[in-house]
Amino acid sequence: RKDMDIMEENKKLRIGIIGMGRISWAHTGGLSGCPDAVITAVCDINPDALNSAGDRLNIPAERRFTDYHDLIACPEVDAVEICTPNYLHVPMATDVIRAGKPVNIEKPLGATYEGIPELLEAYKENPQPNMMCFSYRFMPAVRYAKKLLDEKKLGNIVSVDVEYLQSGAFIEGRRLEWRFDKKKAGTGAIGDLGVHLIDMTRYLLGDITAVCACKRTVVKERKLLDSEEYGEVKTDDFCTFIADLECGAAASFTVTRCARGHSNTIKYDIYGTDGVISFNLNNPKEIYLCIGDEVKTVGLHKVDVPPEYAASQEGSFVDIALGRFREKPADIFEGAKCQKVVDAIDLSGDRREWVTIEY
Structure with missing residues (x-):
């Protein structure tokens, strides 16, 4: 596949989540029903939220990050989900795409349209599977x-x-x-x-x-x-x-x-x-x-x-990240x-x- 290397057969998609506030619970709950995915890293600037999520998801201390750049760079992370406040979606998604990893982004895409053209340009330069969390489509x-x-x-x-x-x-x-x-x-x-x-x-x-x-x-x-x-x-x-x-x-x-x-x-x-x-x-x-x-x-x-x-929102993201494009998200x-x-x-x-x- 052009977007990313084809993963080994039967290998689970290793997902890192940025932002462990209340919306992340919907993501972790959805991923728990995906047999082809596993959450391997979490990130939040709030230590209490970070460690609460890390404990709940059994994430080891070395993969609990306060800097999202470290989560993106983590070799145990194949794909990233962004569950942060709106103004952070675009810069974070741009960094994920430039790092060559699939990304799932909470809605809306940005606080405003400002900055979005740079994200779209980053995708055109280095296309990666990506999805918006417009839940009700599913x-x-x-x-x-x-x-x-x-x-x-x-x-x-x-x-x-x-x-x-x-x-x-x-x-x-x-x-x-x-x-x-x-x-x-x-x-x-x-x-x-x-x-x-x-x-x-x-x-x-x-x-x-x-x-x-x-x-x-x-x-x-x-x-x-x-x-x-x-x-x-x-x-x-x-x-x-x-x-x-x-x-x-x-x-x-x-x-x-x-x-x-x-x-x-x-x-x-x-x-x-x-x-x-x-x-x-x-x-x-x-x-x-x-x-x-x-x-x-x-x-x-x-x-x-x-x-x-x-249909499953999280299942659809896992599908596109693994190259199983059953329908366009x-x-x-x-x-x-x-x-x-x-x-x-x-x-x-x-x-x-x-x-x-x-x-």
Whole structure:
């Protein structure tokens, strides 16, 4: 294979993880179900987080790093997963690719689009397998919807209505962590939650060409991490935006951390001239359909997604790193396009006007 040397048959992919905060638990849990992978190194600047993860994962002391460059250079690491704050994704991924190793990157690709062109250029100079962690692409309902849309079951797409609802802004005692710092996060709910919807929409229906947004910061101050003093929250808690899609459809999106009663809810409705697709990812193995003759007979009804549409995010990364390209994942080029949309939404919310997206 051109991207990397073919690994020995039956050899496990040895993975190092940079950033051992709460999102890393999803990665380690996913990798535990991958028989062809093993976590061999961890990295975090916080010694407590580093050693807690190292103990839990049985990582020897010599492969617990506080400098990510050391993890990348470690000969017992074949591939790297990046689970750090947003502003670190691009420089770290660039270093991994330049080191000639596959990389799996948490979303969004960056705090902003700045720096991403250098990453893309590094890939062009030294191509390596890479993947963005757009988790919801792997949900059975989303994958089945993709199949139906590719088969033109809905006819021409007229409109799309999407919501991503969380209540994390109201967690009692939540302090001024990096997610509320614009320099480190770039955006709030827009980049944290909205980027999933942006990727899902691009995956299902094609490019977003223009946006018009309204955003709010609801909890305006929080206690600092290391004192009882308060600091300003500089990222959004909530955003509603409308969008034009390249396919001709109009779309409306709501992303919020202020939806009481919702831990993590995604609702997605697609309306076409010949039918409807609707799903709620609280039940990822179900989809609601009304297609073709059903419009006149049974109406919108629940369908169980066929089991073959199940997929694993971490399993997919292991597959591409080992050269088993079963299907094309979201890569850094997809992540870059999503970042342009995130930046456009943020700018539109500041200007309170339509912003056109140039890819």
